[in-house]
Amino acid sequence: QRSRALAAAPPSGNVTGLCLLIRFPDVAETITRQQIDDFCNQPGYTGFSNNGSVYDYFVHASDGMLQYRNLVTAYYTAMNNRAHYTDPAIQFGQRARELIVEALTSLSSAGFDFSSLTADSGGYVYALNIFYVGARVNNWSQGLWPHAWGLASPFDIGSGRRLNDYQITDIGSQLSLRTFCHENGHMVCDFPDLYDYGSDSSGVGNFCLMCFGGSDKNPVEINAALKYEAGWAPSPREIQPSTTYTLAAAGNDFLIHRRSDQEYFVLENRHQSGRDTAIPDSGLAIWHFDAAGSNNNQQRTPTMHYYVSLEQADGRFDMENNANPGDRAALYGAVATGAFNATTTPDSNWWDGTASGLGITSVSAPG
Numbered sequence: 001q002r003s004r005a006l007a008a009a010p011p012s013g014n015v016t017g018l019c020l021l022i023r024f025p026d027v028a029e030t031i032t033r034q035q036i037d038d039f040c041n042q043p044g045y046t047g048f049s050n051n052g053s054v055y056d057y058f059v060h061a062s063d064g065m066l067q068y069r070n071l072v073t074a075y076y077t078a079m080n081n082r083a084h085y086t087d088p089a090i091q092f093g094q095r096a097r098e099l100i101v102e103a104l105t106s107l108s109s110a111g112f113d114f115s116s117l118t119a120d121s122g123g124y125v126y127a128l129n130i131f132y133v134g135a136r137v138n139n140w141s142q143g144l145w146p147h148a149w150g151l152a153s154p155f156d157i158g159s160g161r162r163l164n165d166y167q168i169t170d171i172g173s174q175l176s177l178r179t180f181c182h183e184n185g186h187m188v189c190d191f192p193d194l195y196d197y198g199s200d201s202s203g204v205g206n207f208c209l210m211c212f213g214g215s216d217k218n219p220v221e222i223n224a225a226l227k228y229e230a231g232w233a234p235s236p237r238e239i240q241p242s243t244t245y246t247l248a249a250a251g252n253d254f255l256i257h258r259r260s261d262q263e264y265f266v267l268e269n270r271h272q273s274g275r276d277t278a279i280p281d282s283g284l285a286i287w288h289f290d291a292a293g294s295n296n297n298q299q300r301t302p303t304m305h306y307y308v309s310l311e312q313a314d315g316r317f318d319m320e321n322n323a324n325p326g327d328r329a330a331l332y333g334a335v336a337t338g339a340f341n342a343t344t345t346p347d348s349n350w351w352d353g354t355a356s357g358l359g360i361t362s363v364s365a366p367g
Contacts, residue, residue: 011066011118011120011126011188011189012062012065012066012231013065013066013067014067014069014118015066015067015068015069015118015126015188016068016069016070016071016116016117016118017068017069017070017071017117017118017125017126017127017128017129017184017187017188018070018071018073018114018117018125018127018128018129018163019036019040019070019071019072019073019129019130019131020073020076020100020103020104020107020128020129020130020131021033021036021072021073021074021075021076021131021132021133022075022076022077022078022099022103022130022131022132022133023075023076023077023078023132023133024077024078024080024081024082024085024132024133024134025077025078025080025081026081026082027081027082027133027134028133029075029133029171030133030171030173031133031171031173031174031175033072033073033074033075035047035175036072036131036171036175037070037072038053039053039054039175040053040054040055040069040070040072041053041054041055041069041070041072042055043055043056044056047175048174048175048176048217049217050175050176050177050217050218051177051217051218051274051275052177054068054070054177054180054181054184055067055068055069057177057181057219057275058181058184058188060275061209061221061222061227061232062227062230062232062252063232063233063251063252065231065232066188066189066232068127068184068188070127070129071116071117073107073112075133076103076106076107078099078102078103079102082134082137085098085099085143085144086137086138086142086143086144087143088138088139088142088143090143092141092142092143092145092147093147093149095143095144096130096143096144096147096149096168097149097151097152099130099132099144100128100130100151100166100168101151101152101155103130104155104163108157114157114158114161115159117157117161119161119162123160123161123162124154124161124162124163124164124165125157125161125162125163125164126165126187126188127165127167127184127187127188128163128164128165128166128167128187129166129167129168129180129183129184130166130167130168130169131168131169131170131171132144132168132169132170132171133170133171134170134171134172135170135172135173136170136172144168144170146167146168146169146170146179147167147168148165148166148167148168148183148186148187149165149166150164150165150166151163151164151166165186165187167180167183167184167186167187169183176216176217177216177217177218177219178209178213178214178215178216178217178219179216181209181213181219182209182210182213182219185209185210185222189226189230191210191222191226191230192210192295192307193210193211193295194208194210194211194223194226194295194306194307194308195211195212195295196295196296196298197296198296200298200322201295201298201319201320201321201322202318202319202320202322202323202324202325202326203295203306203319204223204295204306204308204309204310204319204326205280205310205319205324205325205326206220206278206279206280206325206326207220207223207270207279207280207285207310207326207330208220208221208222208223208226208308209221209222210222210223210226211295211325212325214276214278214279215277215278218275218277218278219275219278220275220276220278220279221270221275221276221279223268223285223287223308223310224252224254224266224267224268224285224287225266225287225289225308226308227252227254228254228256228266228289229289232252233252233253233254236254236255236256236266237254237255237256238255238256238257238258239255239256239257239267239358247267247268247269247284248269249269249270249271249273249276249367250274252268253268253269254266254267254268255267255268257356257357257358259350259356261291262290262291262292263288263289263290263291263292263350263351264288264289265286265287265288265289265311265348265356265358266287266289267284267285267286267287268284268285268287269283269284269285269366270282270283270284270285270331271366271367279326280324280325280326280327280328280330281326281327281328281329281330281331281334282331282333282334282366283313283330283331283332283333283334283363283366284331284332284333284363284366285310285331285332286310286311286332286340286360287308287309287310287311288306288308288309288311288351289307289308290305290306290307290309290351291307293305293306293307293308293309293351294306294307295307295308298319298320298321298322299320300317300320302351302352302353305351306320310326310330311340311346311348312326312329312330312346313329313330313331313332313333313334313335313340314327314329314330314335315344315345315346316329317346318330331366332360332363333363333364333365333366334365334366338360338361338362338363338364339359339360339361339362340358340359340360340363341358341359341360342355342356342359348360
């Protein structure tokens with residue numbers, strides 16, 4: 001689903017995207033540009049009861065490795081009333097692209113300075129966020145229904161750089177982090193969706209921003225496998241025989257058991273506090289990553305299984321079976337057994353059925 005050329009790895013350091021604000025001749029703004037700038041960029045932000053800003057979320061998730069900010073424009077007034085862009089009779093996405101290019105053309109003609117935006121190695125700016133005023137008036141897959149896509153053709157902003165990937169959403173009456181951070185997880189970090197597009201399973205539920213995310217104003221953490229893929233835990237501890245480990249629930253403190261860079265188990269401590277207040281359970285999360293998988297495939301067979309799976313301690317596979325988005329028996333330490341090995345349910349085998357050699361004999365109570 002990515003339209004720009006993929007970078008070799010998600011970026012680190014200072015990264016700046018563009019946040020384009022749009023109003024209509026017949027719908028004025030009720031939230032100011034400064035309020036949106038604070039929502040995107042202000043350290044320690046608490047506006048609209050959010051836990052931090054977008055900047056805060058990614059600094060925390062990356063353990064300080066990514067400082068992601070947005071250059072927030074003044075409001076652009078669209079050429080047409082809102083109904084022109086929300087017309088459900090027009091093919092979905094067409095009027096959104098029209099509106100975005102219209103606004104970008106106006107900015108460019110007025111001499112807007114795009115120079116601070118960060119681009120990947122192919123010259124594509126990492127993120128273009130569009131906020132338009134007013135409430136959502138369309139049904140799903142019509143008009144300006146919130147979505148992420150790419151422009152019909154890249155928009156040249158000079159110096160060999162262009163805008164292409166975008167996400168667009170209504171501002172409504174308040175600002176909230178979850179969807180904005182989820183979509184920027186796609187654009188900035190190339191993270192995939194971890195929910196099931198067919199809605200017949202729950203993916204990794206409320207244990208990850210890139211699935212259901214847990215809370216609008218205080219979205220949960222990104223899971224350890226995606227953080228590791230992003231390079232935000234560059235040297236997790238390799239699990240050794242006959243060893244007892246302590247894992248902190250703060251910072252990207254992970255254990256890993258690798259078959260290869262394509263398939264591995266990664267372990268983390270998740271605790272229902274702070275950023276993770278909305279996760280369904282506290283305890284040891286055991287993630288099974290397989291680059292050949294897809295979170296549309298819940299069958300748990302060698303050829304049909306998730307890209308990222310949570311090994312659910314109660315053995316019921318609730319998320320694959322679409323029973324719930326995670327419950328209080330999903331993580332180890334909160335159920336009677338703390339063992340995880342080749343013969344438990346779930347087991348520690350690789351997806352092709354061969355033994356991984358990973359065996360966990362006991363897990364303490366959550367803490």
